Amino acid sequence: MQITEIDTLGAMREVLNSPEDQQLALFRERVMEPLRPTWENLLRYLTGGTGDYPALAAARTMKLYLPEMGREQGLAALDTLERERVQQDNLAALQRAVAVLKPAEHGISLPEVRLAVTLASPDGLGEEGYTGAGNTPGWVTLSVWPNSHKLSKLPAVTAHEFNHNVRFQQPDWTFPMSLGAYLVAEGLAESFAAALHGPESLGPWTGTLGLDTLRELQPRFQAALHEQDFGVVRGYIFGDGVMSAFSGGQAVSDLGIPDYAGYALGYRVVQDYLAHTGRTPAQATYDPWRVIAAESGWFTVEGQAVKPSKSQTV
Structure with missing residues (x-):
């Protein structure tokens, strides 16, 4: 099984370091477009329409950090995540989860798993400041606003979400699910x-x-x-x-x-x-x-x- 990192945090840094009048377009292109498989179906549940930019509507629903929330605090948050080795630690957690679950030995076909860590809005995810998703086959996504004493819990979220990836391939997981x-x-x-x-x-x-x-x-x-x-x-x-x-x-x-x-x-x-x-x-x-x-x-x-x-x- 191939594990691919989607460098959403690096893309967000590029967005925030770009001229202000280019940030929104770059955010759609560099941050949201690579994540499209994880949010495209979400648009079906959005109310009030998505306007001309469905990716932005999805980003707001997902409580992601947007360029309009400010350059300085966004870059400071990215610095914290880099310093705390969030991407490296969660890549290791995903590799460990794959090794323990051994999905291929159980007939589960997941030739590639993509790991994406996204920057959340400061107040979008409550006191914990993090969440994860594993409902899109072949994707494990984390969303986090750095709260240093909670970052150590993220590898458990990665393990949780990859377990979903495997579990959702089981014969008794059909839609609509019970x-x-x-x-x-x-x-x-x-x-x-x-x-x-x-x-x-x-x-x-x-x-x-x-x-x-x-x-x-x-x-x-x-x-x-x-x-x-x-x-x-x-x-x-x-x-x-x-x-x-x-x-x-x-x-x-x-x-x-x-x-x-x-x-x-x-x-x-x-x-x-x-x-x-x-x-x-x-x-x-x-x-x-x-x-x-x-x-x-x-x-x-x-x-x-x-x-x-x-x-x-x-």
């Missing part, structure tokens, strides 16, 4: 990242809810496990607050689901599956979601398994 498939995919990605980089490297979303809260939510997830309406599925995974924030404050989900509940429950489900079966996260990446959900002890799937035991711990 809530159960999505729930298990997030739990697998976080479990894989934790196995490679330590549980302390994970973001807060997997630990926001305690075991008692997850038990209270379990019947609602059980009832919706085969739901395939993407809007509803995302509401269960991300929660009402996150979905509202993503849509600019519009209440797109009123399920009464806490923020990142799907991540927290998915991680618990996979962790218990691994404990019950002795499988590793890398091995479980190739297991059907129904098997993982049922044998975790959290869900009844097609007549299998029972509700979680009270002896389980977070």
